[in-house]
Amino acid sequence: MPTPIYHITNVNNLARIVQTGGLWCDAERVRQGFDCVGIAHDSLKERRARTPVPNRAGQTIAAGGVLADYVPFYFANRSPMLYSIHRGNVVGYAGGQANVIYLVSSVEQAVAGDRPWCFTDGHAVEAMTEFFAITERLDRIDWEVIEARYWSSTEADLDRKRRKQAEFLIHGSVPWNWFHQIGVVDQRRAQRVREIIAEAEHRPEVAVEPRWYYE
Numbered sequence: 001m002p003t004p005i006y007h008i009t010n011v012n013n014l015a016r017i018v019q020t021g022g023l024w025c026d027a028e029r030v031r032q033g034f035d036c037v038g039i040a041h042d043s044l045k046e047r048r049a050r051t052p053v054p055n056r057a058g059q060t061i062a063a064g065g066v067l068a069d070y071v072p073f074y075f076a077n078r079s080p081m082l083y084s085i086h087r088g089n090v091v092g093y094a095g096g097q098a099n100v101i102y103l104v105s106s107v108e109q110a111v112a113g114d115r116p117w118c119f120t121d122g123h124a125v126e127a128m129t130e131f132f133a134i135t136e137r138l139d140r141i142d143w144e145v146i147e148a149r150y151w152s153s154t155e156a157d158l159d160r161k162r163r164k165q166a167e168f169l170i171h172g173s174v175p176w177n178w179f180h181q182i183g184v185v186d187q188r189r190a191q192r193v194r195e196i197i198a199e200a201e202h203r204p205e206v207a208v209e210p211r212w213y214y215e
Contacts (some may be wrong), residue, residue: 002106003138005073005168008082010037011101011189013184014196022176023103026068036144038086039093039100047125053118053169056133061131063116063171067124070169076146077102077183077212080161086214097213101193102183104204107168109178116171123165141166149211177202183209 007023013036017023024034026045048067063069074081084090086097110117122129132140138174142163145151151164179212182197182204184190190206198201 001106003075004111005075005105005107006077006079006183007071007073007103007174008039008079008100008104009103010039010095011099011192011196012037012095012182014101014193018176018197018200019136021173022178023071023174025033025071025172027066028069028172033126034062037093037095039090039095040081041090042092044134046106062118065171067135067169070118070171071174072124073105073168074179075141075168076164077150078149078151078214080151080165080205083214098185098189100185100213101189102181102209102212103179104183105174105178106179106180107135107138109180110168110170110174113170113178115173115174117169119168120166122159122162124167124169126162129162176200179204181205182205183207183211183212185213 016034016036020034024032026048029036052065053061053064053067053070082097082100085093085100088094118131118133120129120131130140145160145163146166151160153160182193184193184206187208190208193206
């Protein structure tokens with residue numbers, strides 16, 4: 001079975017993603033002047049623009065650079081980031097989670113592609129997080145917490161939230177045809193997505209997945 005990876009974005013960004021041939025990393029999006037509806041904390045974006053993708057034993061992981069040079073994916077749905085959006089805690093964004101869509105690809109698609117990639121065992125900006133660039137190290141992902149609907153840290157395990165946010169990072173951009181599915185919260189958003197991609201040469205499956213969202 002393929003290992004799914006999930007990128008979340010506002011539905012209003014989808015037409016531009018299709019028109020420009022895929023998802024672009026933040027650094028390249030800024031350089032090219034693409035407009036977008038931001039759904040992330042500005043302070044976190046600033047940290048990602050300063051956080052290097054590390055070296056290991058003298059070898060650069062993936063293509064080096066900083067996190068903003070990579071398109072980020074989660075291994076999980078119902079991420080802590082989506083919860084912040086749901087709770088209205090992202091300054092400057094008031095669109096709610098209902099207008100957030102999931103662009104779904106897979107580890108296998110990325111590995112077979114032509115972009116440098118790597119992944120982490122937790123949120124990529126945290127100092128204790130480790131980076132890997134061989135699929136054999138996917139065993140370092142905490143799949144139990146990835147698959148759990150509830151991820152809050154506990155007194156017995158203060159690190160659950162970090163591990164829930166393990167990331168798969170693809171350098172530069174992700175071609176549109178690498179996505180096989182778009183997840184949405186309801187039929188209304190599904191219809192809107194189908195209208196946006198109707199003329200595209202590649203049209204991923206549109207799936208209504210309310211369990212990927214918070215109640």
